[in-house]
Amino acid sequence: MLILLTTGLMMMQGTGLLARSGGSAFATLAWLLLVFLPLTCVILGNALIAGEFRHRTQIFLEGLPMPRWMMLAVKYALGLILLFSVVSALLAAAWWSTRGGEAMTDRFVCLLWVKALGWTWFCWAVCYTLAFLGRYRLLIGVVIFGGLLYAQNGAGVMVNRFGPFDLIGSRFAYERFVWPVEALWITAALIVSITGFGFALGLVRDATLASMLSEKMSAREKMTVTALAIVSLMIIGSVFEKKQSTDPLHLPGAVDVSLRAATISTAAAVSVPTEEEKAALKAHAQASAEMLASAADYLGCSKLPPLFIVHRRDLTTGELEDGDLDSRQGYLLRLNMLTTPPTDPVLQSRVLNRVLSVHQHYRLKSDNRGWVLDGFAAWWPLREKATTAQQFTQSRKPTGKRDQITISRHDLQHWLKFKEDLDEEAAATVAGIGVLTLGKSDTVNRQQFLSAVLGYAAPHDFRAALHDAMNSVPTLLRVSTGLDLDTLAQQWTAALHDQEVQP
Numbered sequence: 001m002l003i004l005l006t007t008g009l010m011m012m013q014g015t016g017l018l019a020r021s022g023g024s025a026f027a028t029l030a031w032l033l034l035v036f037l038p039l040t041c042v043i044l045g046n047a048l049i050a051g052e053f054r055h056r057t058q059i060f061l062e063g064l065p066m067p068r069w070m071m072l073a074v075k076y077a078l079g080l081i082l083l084f085s086v087v088s089a090l091l092a093a094a095w096w097s098t099r100g101g102e103a104m105t106d107r108f109v110c111l112l113w114v115k116a117l118g119w120t121w122f123c124w125a126v127c128y129t130l131a132f133l134g135r136y137r138l139l140i141g142v143v144i145f146g147g148l149l150y151a152q153n154g155a156g157v158m159v160n161r162f163g164p165f166d167l168i169g170s171r172f173a174y175e176r177f178v179w180p181v182e183a184l185w186i187t188a189a190l191i192v193s194i195t196g197f198g199f200a201l202g203l204v205r206d207a208t209l210a211s212m213l214s215e216k217m218s219a220r221e222k223m224t225v226t227a228l229a230i231v232s233l234m235i236i237g238s239v240f241e242k243k244q245s246t247d248p249l250h251l252p253g254a255v256d257v258s259l260r261a262a263t264i265s266t267a268a269a270v271s272v273p274t275e276e277e278k279a280a281l282k283a284h285a286q287a288s289a290e291m292l293a294s295a296a297d298y299l300g301c302s303k304l305p306p307l308f309i310v311h312r313r314d315l316t317t318g319e320l321e322d323g324d325l326d327s328r329q330g331y332l333l334r335l336n337m338l339t340t341p342p343t344d345p346v347l348q349s350r351v352l353n354r355v356l357s358v359h360q361h362y363r364l365k366s367d368n369r370g371w372v373l374d375g376f377a378a379w380w381p382l383r384e385k386a387t388t389a390q391q392f393t394q395s396r397k398p399t400g401k402r403d404q405i406t407i408s409r410h411d412l413q414h415w416l417k418f419k420e421d422l423d424e425e426a427a428a429t430v431a432g433i434g435v436l437t438l439g440k441s442d443t444v445n446r447q448q449f450l451s452a453v454l455g456y457a458a459p460h461d462f463r464a465a466l467h468d469a470m471n472s473v474p475t476l477l478r479v480s481t482g483l484d485l486d487t488l489a490q491q492w493t494a495a496l497h498d499q500e501v502q503p
Contacts, residue, residue, distance in 0.1 A: 001040050001086050005032065026112060026173035029094040033087070033119060034168050041083065041127035042141075048075045049131035049202075072202045076195070080124055087120045088113070108176045115167040115180065118187045122164040125191045129198030139225050158328070158459075163187045249329050251308055255281045259289040261296035261304045266337070268311040277311060280337035284309055287342035288351055295352055295380055298447060299455035305358045306330035307351065311337040320350055327361040345381040345396060349428060353377035360458040368473050370415035371431050372453045378432030389433045389495045396429050405430060407492040409485040412473075430496065437495045438481065438488065449480035 052058040061071050091112060095104065126144075130137040152159040160169050163186035251267035255278075258264075266285040268277050288307060296304050308323065308330060315321065317339040323332025331354045340347055356373060357364050364373040378396070386392040407430075411418040419427040439446035453476055458464035474485055 030172040041123045045127040045131035119168040125194040132201035255285045257285040257289040259293040262289045262292035263306045264289045266309045284342040300451045308332040310334045327358045331358045348381040349377045367414045375431035375435035378428040379435040407489045434492045445481040452476045
């Protein structure tokens with residue numbers, strides 16, 4: 001392993017194009033560790049675990065005067081020591097090949113070594129555990145790899161910035177000062193969990209399960225696995241075809257405004273904007289920045305996604321078009337800035353709705369949380385001048401069905417379905433009245449609830465789903481305001497019918 005990996009490293013460093021593109025010998029090493037080290041772990045796991053069970057040679061080891069867990073621990077430690085030795089030698093070889101060209105410090109050396117060994121330990125823990133799955137290890141490995149690939153390129157989850165993948169990421173060869181504390185803790189937790197699962201597979205019922213899984217596949221199993229492999233490859237290919245760029249967006253000739261948590265860029269989609277259009281760009285940028293910054297302060301958001309607004313002469317008054325951006329890039333809106341004033345409540349509601357949705361990577365557009373997002377976005381621009389349901393409705397476009405609508409607990413739990421019977425403006429008005437009603441008894445409690453739901457900075461990984469599951473809207477509503485969904489629905493319906501709201 002050491003000879004093969006070192007030879008590969010020297011060959012890649014000897015290729016002028018690769019050496020220049022990386023800018024550092026350790027960048028080439030990072031690529032080698034990311035691609036070839038997992039394959040090495042697979043081969044080693046097959047030799048130490050899967051091969052033993054497949055050829056039944058573990059029976060001789062089980063006859064030794066030692067407990068089974070100790071035998072597995074020896075195999076685990078042996079593979080880990082071998083891999084640590086190989087990786088340490090590769091780090092030394094990478095430094096030796098470009099000695100004098102890197103500014104090596106004790107801190108930089110420790111960073112490189114710790115991150116490389118953390119990634120190595122994670123790979124070995126995964127491959128060690130997969131080895132106990134016998135004939136299904138290849139299939140499960142392909143599923144895991146395909147799932148990570150889809151999450152990164154298709155679902156918008158930033159896998160490369162999570163835990164062990166962040167250790168070996170784009171900053172591996174260049175970060176000289178900051179310790180990746182969070183990534184190291186996450187990696188350690190994953191290693192412990194995966195290793196524990198691997199030992200459980202090897203110890204359950206005296207390794208009976210591992211022995212059964214190590215048997216050869218039947219003809220039916222081979223056909224099933226082959227079909228699944230073909231489908232996986234097709235899915236991976238389609239994901240690559242649909243991959244969207246997540247590079248930072250830049251609008252030429254833009255007016256940029258930064259105000260606390262808000263960052264706004266406005267530009268005109270014309271070659272030479274008029275003076276009136278230039279003034280409109282500044283007005284829209286400033287108004288949007290003030291609105292978003294105040295909303296962020298209210299919700300407790302330290303940073304909101306960038307907002308890009310593009311002026312289009314061909315759009316009519318009030319016509320708003322969403323741009324096609326990844327949630328990691330921000331939100332893009334097209335409109336005619338000359339005919340649509342920057343203080344239009346419908347415009348501000350649209351901007352606030354989309355920016356908050358992007359802030360949580362579209363997780364707020366769901367059945368359970370949708371009414372909170374739509375309601376806050378509609379209520380916030382009118383919070384000071386519309387204190388009743390009638391005033392709120394008059395400040396927006398009239399909603400003829402308002403007094404005919406009855407809100408129930410089921411509607412709040414299936415908001416997207418409830419909206420299907422209403423147009424977008426009517427749904428926004430109804431939702432805004434709900435948030436308005438929520439603060440009739442206590443405005444502080446309303447702020448706490450809205451901040452808990454909308455102010456959360458959702459990461460681009462499974463932690464966001466775990467957070468949502470542990471912090472459901474009914475729970476947050478009850479903790480913050482003391483109301484349940486049934487009571488809120490009754491008060492909401494009364495407000496829609498211009499009746500007295502009982503606190």
